[in-house]
Amino acid sequence: MGHNWNVDDEFELDATPEEVWQAIASGPGIDSWFMGVSDVEPGVGGSVTTDFGGFAQRSEITAWEPARHLAYTSEPSPDGRFIAFEYLLEAKDGGTTVMRQVATGFLPGDDWEAEFEAMVTGGLMYTRTLRSYVDHFTGRFGVPVSAMVQHPDFDRAWAGMRADLGLPSETAEGDRVTLTPTGLAPITGVIDYLADGYLGVRANDALYRFYRGFFGPGLGHHVFTDGADRTGLEAEWLAWLDSAVA
Template identity: 40%
Template sequence: MATHEFEIREEIALAATPEQVWDAIATGPGLDSWFMGHSEIAPGKGGTNRLEMPGYTQESTITAWEPGRHLAFRGDDPDGTFAAFEFLIEGREGGSSVLRCVHNGLLGDDWEAQYDGIKVGDAMHLRKLAAYLAHFPGRTSKFNLFLIGPAVADAAKAWSTFADTLSVGEITEGARVRLDVPGLANLTGTVDFVSAPHCVGVHTPNGILMLLRGYLHALVVEYHGFSDDEDETKIETAYKSWLDTAFA
């Protein structure tokens, strides 16, 4: 198998203190409040970051651990590929921060599609981190969903379906939306970030939703719920049904 090196650098300003940013990136509950899948952290240099997603689990070794400043970890796969992340936090005036992220590693034979998916996904997950810290500070999610749906080759169809579900003609940052998902009560929200025609992130009074057309055109729903009044099973069932039927 041929391997291909990659490196992606991102930087984002966050309306949160370095300590708040650290809690969001270096604890399991913090990561589960904005990142994909489910994470468990055994803290400290030499500790572990275990990420579980449907059909995939990766355990990374923590290679740098300076609370409030510097976090790094690396996960190696049996086929020789690996992924490494490094986060640097810089405090700014007014209780804000800048987070710099370097994601590098080796990709396998399908490296071009993997790289395209990673590049979009990295940027959008950092935007989701910003939404979490801005709208649900000091809280951690009660549950989070990571649901993978069908592959949709037609990007325009996927994007228009996202817009229909948000009850808007055009998806733009800052737009007010109304979620229309069969089986769930309508909720109003605000669009926090957009990368057309790949991804849109919305926060509601109860949580953060991201709709994504990602790797190999697969559709993904990520949801982080912060309210005790929501029924996780009902929400998961509704979004699974939406993924199965809305794009048929």
């Protein structure tokens, strides 16, 4: 038996509604904080299509009011699975924006609870990534860098990732850290998301995201340096991930 679900959140962003709209309603904007690579065909009846690396999800746009209201719903799978997003923007004094973000969907099967828990926690990470992007990188577009591997023991894989990053055992959101991934340049930044099996670090030129995952350990970064080579970066980070969880 499946489960209908709903997650509703509201927060203030240090950007105008027009700037927030660019982040949520354009391909380059979505690529700067969400997973995969996205393309947007604007307008009601248009689409948001996201390529997750071999699997593309198309969502139909059902509401399109620039700088005010955006909604889109994925095409349901044969078992009824779908996900829908809605964004409501309200301008505030001082050039800020209050955004309400609503996610709804359906998970099939009797074992939906574990997937739902992982999805909600991961969703919170991407909501925080959106907030970090809009608050700190408005006007810049990032290159998405993704990698994921299969592993029989997610907890052991996560412990290996943390150890190789040199992450202290006692950490909290807001802490300044220096990550030292083997074979890659050190990363200095601020922890902007931390949960069981999830780590987000905001650096001057990138948003770094690491996760234990529900289907396997992985990462999803957004790099804002000029000329960033997505293919090369993904190869480097995949090699690191393979080594860290071995």
